[in-house]
Amino acid sequence: MTATPVVMIDVVGLTPELLQHMPRLRALGAAGFTAPLDTIVPAVTCSVQASIVTGALPREHGIVGNGWYFRELSEIWLWRQSNRLVGGDKLWDAARRAHGADVTCANLCWWYAMGASTDVCVTPRPVYYVDGKKGPGVYTYPADVGAELVHQLGEFPLFDFWGPRAGIASSRWIADAARRVFDQRRPTLTMVYLPHLDYDLQRFGSRGPEARAAAAAIDEVAGALADHVRAAGATVVVLSEYGITDVSRPVHVNRRLREAGLLAVTANAAGELLDTFASKALAVADHQVAHVYVTDPAALPRTREALTGLAGVAEILDEDGKRAAGLDHPRAGDLVLIAEPDAWFTYYYWVDDHRAPDFAPTVEIHRKPGYDPAELLFDGGGAKARAAVRLAQKALGFRYAMDVIPIHAEGVRGSHGRLPPNDGAGPVLLCSDRAHARDRLAVTEVKQLVLDLMRPR
DSSP: OOOOOEEEEEETTOOHHHHTTOHHHHHHHHHSEEEEEEOOSSOSHHHHHHHHHHSOOHHHHOOOSSEEEETTTTEEEESOOBGGGOOSOOHHHHHHHHHOTTOOEEEESOSSOBTOSOSEEEEEOOEEOTTSOEEOOEEEESHHHHHHHHHHHOSOOGGGTSSTTOOHHHHHHHHHHHHHHHHHHOOSEEEEEEOHHHHHHHHHOSSSHHHHHHHHHHHHHHHHHHHHHHHTTOEEEEEOSOOOEEOOEEEOHHHHHHHTTOOOEEEETTEEEEOTTTOSEEEEEETTEEEEEESSGGGHHHHHHHHTTOTTEEEEEOHHHHHHHTOOSTTSOSEEEEEOTTEEEOOOOOSSGGGSOTTTTSOOTTTSSBOOGGGGSOSSTTHHHHHHHHHHHHHTTOOOOOOOSOSSSTTOOEEOOSOOSSGGGSOEEEESOGGGOOSOEEGGGHHHHHHHHTSOO
């Protein structure tokens, strides 16, 4: 017998509180079941997605954050794409063993998509031109999938996927692409990543009219996709990785380490740059979690002393603390900081804005040594006009820098990474199949739920 097709939709930032403003998804959960989803530390995209697809904690799959300090290179890398970074047994491989070799899987923009043993892969992949320009693009496997989708849907709206313009257009494109892949190829498992809700919750917080409007917008997109695939006989799972909580306090860990003489910088015509080779300690900021890497073991006591009592830090996890959190992996920091509920960590290491690196006011997710939510914001009222000038320069073939991002952190209103204060503010799972109802699940239990849902009816 043929396995039952399952479509798993990741609606980032979905919580029971926001679900009250999402009638289409709420109806799906009412027809099947809705359950709180116990997440992990760090409650960030790459780590949680890896735990969902492997059923394991970071100590096993190795994805300790959205990025980390690669000790062998002395470099900080975020948002890598290779699936070979993810350890453990992947959901699609387990499905083939459980339900037959003819089981197929399509990954629509879940992280670590490239090089995975899925049958179809679609993931954002900008085009970087030799003159420094960046253009929209996607990586697909097989390659003809990308050509088909661009022909049908137009170019992937890259600049609506991240940056100050980020909005519903990118999630709508991904959902439309998922519908076409499902209709044309009929995967047994289809994984869909819809990030829209994440944007305005970080910009404005989780309780205001902007959050409700974002919830309503993604409800239409995700609800339409769910209805479409259900009509074709698929079981639908909708879940989230974390809930976003309101924040008001940025915490500058690297500046504290610099003040303590532990972090070093070098300078050139582009401004001050983090010197990972000369630093005795440095932090990789990732929302409400920061991995602190101590390159000189003798400096560990000094590092802990420098960070103890830093306003906005709730916990400092040492080896025992990391083990209790399931974060005891060699890629993790020697110390891991957890922020207070209303605080979050910046990557900032400069102490004079005039010496900030030239990439600071731009969207540069691969050059910044930490996550920067200010990339979702325009820097004041003149930034949009400046952006228009930069786009004109681009059209005329001139080199340009899209320097429209604030280099101060006060505008950020929502964050995540620590465990939620209650179920209402945490992630949630909805499933269209009532027969497999659960009272609650951990993210590490989703893999087995999906395998169970695939059993032939």
